[in-house]
Amino acid sequence: MSALNNSEVQLFLRIGIPGLEHAHIWISIPICLMYLVAIIGNSTILFIIKTQPSIHEPTYYFLALSAISDLGRSFSSLPTMLRIFLFNSMGISPNICFAQEFFIHGFTVMESSVLLVMSLDHFLAFHNPLRYSSLLASNRVANMGLILATRSILLVLPFPFTLRRLKYYQKNLFSHSNCLHQDTMKLACSDNKINVIYGFVALCTMLDLALIFLSYFLILKTVLSIASLSERLKALNTCVSHICAVLVFYVPIITLAAMHHFAKHKSLLVIIFVTDIFLLLPPVMNPIMYCAKTRQIW
Numbered sequence: 001m002s003a004l005n006n007s008e009v010q011l012f013l014r015i016g017i018p019g020l021e022h023a024h025i026w027i028s029i030p031i032c033l034m035y036l037v038a039i040i041g042n043s044t045i046l047f048i049i050k051t052q053p054s055i056h057e058p059t060y061y062f063l064a065l066s067a068i069s070d071l072g073r074s075f076s077s078l079p080t081m082l083r084i085f086l087f088n089s090m091g092i093s094p095n096i097c098f099a100q101e102f103f104i105h106g107f108t109v110m111e112s113s114v115l116l117v118m119s120l121d122h123f124l125a126f127h128n129p130l131r132y133s134s135l136l137a138s139n140r141v142a143n144m145g146l147i148l149a150t151r152s153i154l155l156v157l158p159f160p161f162t163l164r165r166l167k168y169y170q171k172n173l174f175s176h177s178n179c180l181h182q183d184t185m186k187l188a189c190s191d192n193k194i195n196v197i198y199g200f201v202a203l204c205t206m207l208d209l210a211l212i213f214l215s216y217f218l219i220l221k222t223v224l225s226i227a228s229l230s231e232r233l234k235a236l237n238t239c240v241s242h243i244c245a246v247l248v249f250y251v252p253i254i255t256l257a258a259m260h261h262f263a264k265h266k267s268l269l270v271i272i273f274v275t276d277i278f279l280l281l282p283p284v285m286n287p288i289m290y291c292a293k294t295r296q297i298w
Contacts, residue, residue: 009172011091012187016084016177017272028085034280038074041287042067048297055296058136059121063290065114065145066245070283072107076100077178077279084177094168097179098160104279105159105181109205110152111249111282116208117144118242119215126222126235155201162197163188175268176275182260202257209250216243241293248285252278 016024045067049060080100083089092100125132159181166188174183181198216239223235256274259266291297 009094009168009187012094012097012168012172012174012179012184013090014080014084014092014174014177014179015090015272018268021088024085024088028082031081031085031280034284035074035078038070038280038283038287041291042070042074042283045287045290045297046071052296056138058132058138058141059118059125060296061138061141061145062114062118062121063294065148066111066118066286069107069111069114070286073104073111073279074283076103076107080179081177092179094164097184098163101163101179101181101184102156102160104178105201106152106156108253109155109201110148112205112208113148113151115242115246115249116211116215117148119212119219119246122239122242123215123219123222125238126219155204158197176272178275178279180275205253209246212246237293241289244289245282245286248289249282252281 017027020027046064049055049064077100080092121136124135128135163181163184166185168187169189171187171189174187176183185198219239223232226232226235252274256271256278259271259274
């Protein structure tokens with residue numbers, strides 16, 4: 001269903017899993033369950049943090065920001081995936097597609113920013129525990145949350161406007177079930193030099209990861225100065241949930257970027273699988289990991 005050569009595309013088409021269209025209704029069951037776990041889990045974390053004054057601390061405020069970004073990504077991608085797998089409705093208008101892309105990438109940048117400040121939170125707790133409460137007072141944490149949200153919006157805000165200016169004629173088929181920037185850019189027939197904006201956003205995300213590594217290098221240096229081995233292990237154990245969250249979040253992003261840029265023969269099924277992991281797994285796993293390792297949440 002491609003548009004005619006002399007007319008612009010009126011609908012983009014997204015795909016489910018090629019070759020398994022007959023099983024989409026069954027595939028939708030685990031997808032729905034994963035979304036349900038993500039929404040209930042992150043909503044529960046927000047409810048607990050809001051209603052329990054004993055955990056009104058910087059660490060849990062940052063955890064609340066992480067839950068908000070996970071909920072945002074879940075609600076941004078859930079409707080289109082359900083339309084494809086439950087109702088076999090693949091079409092989406094360009095404007096709705098650009099809006100979905102804005103929210104998915106915006107909450108992704110926010111999640112990256114939150115992971116960075118959580119690593120900073122761990123570093124301050126280890127490096128300067130006596131001044132921790134004063135350095136991360138409630139008003140400062142609120143200001144940091146506002147800055148993170150503003151940063152996410154400003155970095156991604158150009159996406160829908162620049163994409164809307166491009167022309168889409170012959171190609172209108174995505175390589176997966178959601179609207180992501182790299183996929184949309186490949187459908188454009190006009191000059192896409194503006195794609196440098198996406199490169200800048202990707203660079204900011206990788207800079208977040210580099211700063212997280214730096215934070216953990218400094219944390220490890222501080223922990224190794226502790227004389228007792230049991231105290232070292234106890235200190236590092238407090239970072240396990242955050243380290244797992246970083247891996248679950250960044251590994252699919254780096255894998256997907258590497259496949260788009262370096263893979264000569266890309267498997268469509270692998271791209272779909274990695275993209276779905278990127279959208280589905282972090283919102284599902286974060287509540288499980290933080291609840292399992294955080295005594296106060298229990």
